Amino acid sequence: ETGVTQTPRHLVMGMTNKKSLKCEQHLGHNAMYWYKQSAKKPLELMFVYSLEERVENNSVPSRFSPECPNSSHLFLHLHTLQPEDSALYLCASSQTRGASMGNTIYFGEGSWLTVV
Amino acid sequence: GDSVTQMEGPVTLSEEAFLTINCTYTATGYPSLFWYVQYPGEGLQLLLKATKADDKGSNKGFEATYRKETTSFHLEKGSVQVSDSAVYFCALSVRETSGSRLTFGEGTQLTVNP
Numbered sequence: 414e415t416g417v418t419q420t421p422r423h424l425v426m427g428m429t430n431k432k433s434l435k436c437e438q439h440l441g442h443n444a445m446y447w448y449k450q451s452a453k454k455p456l457e458l459m460f461v462y463s464l465e466e467r468v469e470n471n472s473v474p475s476r477f478s479p480e481c482p483n484s485s486h487l488f489l490h491l492h493t494l495q496p497e498d499s500a501l502y503l504c505a506s507s508q509t510r511g512a513s514m515g516n517t518i519y520f521g522e523g524s525w526l527t528v529v
Numbered sequence: 530g531d532s533v534t535q536m537e538g539p540v541t542l543s544e545e546a547f548l549t550i551n552c553t554y555t556a557t558g559y560p561s562l563f564w565y566v567q568y569p570g571e572g573l574q575l576l577l578k579a580t581k582a583d584d585k586g587s588n589k590g591f592e593a594t595y596r597k598e599t600t601s602f603h604l605e606k607g608s609v610q611v612s613d614s615a616v617y618f619c620a621l622s623v624r625e626t627s628g629s630r631l632t633f634g635e636g637t638q639l640t641v642n643p
Contacts (some may be wrong), residue, residue, distance in 0.1 A: 430592040456618065503572050518631060522572040
């Protein structure tokens, strides 16, 4: 139990569906992240939120839409995805933005997404 | 840009064997270095970290030493167990510039057989 909870753990969706991934952190952190983990590729940072404000968006297609209503919750809204978007989506949080000098980033268990 | 190169997997060992997973990096600033572990079906967990040259991170019998002269952070364990079977990720973060991101290696799959 890392203090970061993701739901659902598994999701299968069609290319025309709209779905959302949810992340909740119970650690009192101020920064939250979405990462994408595809087979045989390095982890890719998608979005960073600090104090509920999006501070980084790494050229992610608009079919992925994040939302951070408060510092404890982070959503990833999905619409008109492609089969190549199938991956493990990892949510993470940290006390402040950044992963240096003891500011550890804690990861959730991930949501396995399959686009059919 | 910043990058992390890990030893290619998969790595298969027998129980009680010695483990080394190589990791080298390139960074524009002075990075902090991390090893994360991902057990089957789970997310990433921080295994150990080091924030300056010659620091040694250690946890659960794993160790890695921050070697600035060779830009390396190799993961070692003297005697692996079946329960160590997982994917191991080396990562870096640079304080001065891209402080908001971890740059990961591609991961190394470790399987330990009884």
